[in-house]
Amino acid sequence: MPKKSFLLCLFLLCLTVACNRKTDLYKVVGVKDGDTMVLLSPQYQQVTVRLAEVDCPEKSQAFGQAAKQFTSDLCFGKMVKLIVNNNDRYGRTVGWVELEDGTSVNKQLVKNGYAWQYRAYSKSMEMAMLEQQARQSRLGLWQDANPTPPWNFRKGERENRVENKQDKPKKKRTHRKRRRKHLDTVAF
Template identity: 50%
Template structure:
């Protein structure tokens, strides 16, 4: 029930204040404060390198530089099995955090869960420009890395 109430507040704009980013868990997961509630937000459409993968630290740092301590707008929604809100995060200047990570070469389009073709286009541009993780000759996507760890 708690998750439904938080989701309704976030998506309806009925909260008393805009969500503020209070923590960076990793490149694609942040923590926001909304109406006194801490909520973990998993960035939709993308997947950043896991801990112990090259560029994990850089992706986390880039996410922090873009959003830590800032008020953001949350779009979309739904919860994953880890009780994280799955969302598009809009930065104060109107840019989309999710896309900025792909554009900078710190995230892949998460093919299994992404329906937005523009993420693939941004990934291809970053790959061609050898940005971020694309400096590596054969970067391993996080979903493959997770499978190998099992």
């Protein structure tokens, strides 16, 4: 009987150590913008992470640089926990990022007014309340009288690119083709 107890205790100790290992922690090695960062995995692989359920202003948009700076100040160089939701169409990991003390980066962005709750992908009442409180307190981007949501900003950017592409005249390549033909016919 004592041998079984000893083995059980040893097993539980090993299980506890395995569960508490910090192998699930990633180091934040880059902040691309307010809601996108690069993490270094325990296996030394870089993982680009898009924060779930939030949408920060684009870098070229009002408060875009401030959102990036906020995210950087909050977590750059720190060890974080990654809770993966899925992958997006760009191959990025979409998920929640928490500091070692349990602070959610996603929630802090919304709470401090540097991100919208991304309602197309989030139905969280807590996130909605955090955004509402930031709006009422006029924090971050809510200082602006009429901030443009990033999804509308991106839509406008896409429409401008399409219009600009249609306005540009197409380049003529006839000169190059004639020259190639001429070089093909020259005998050496």
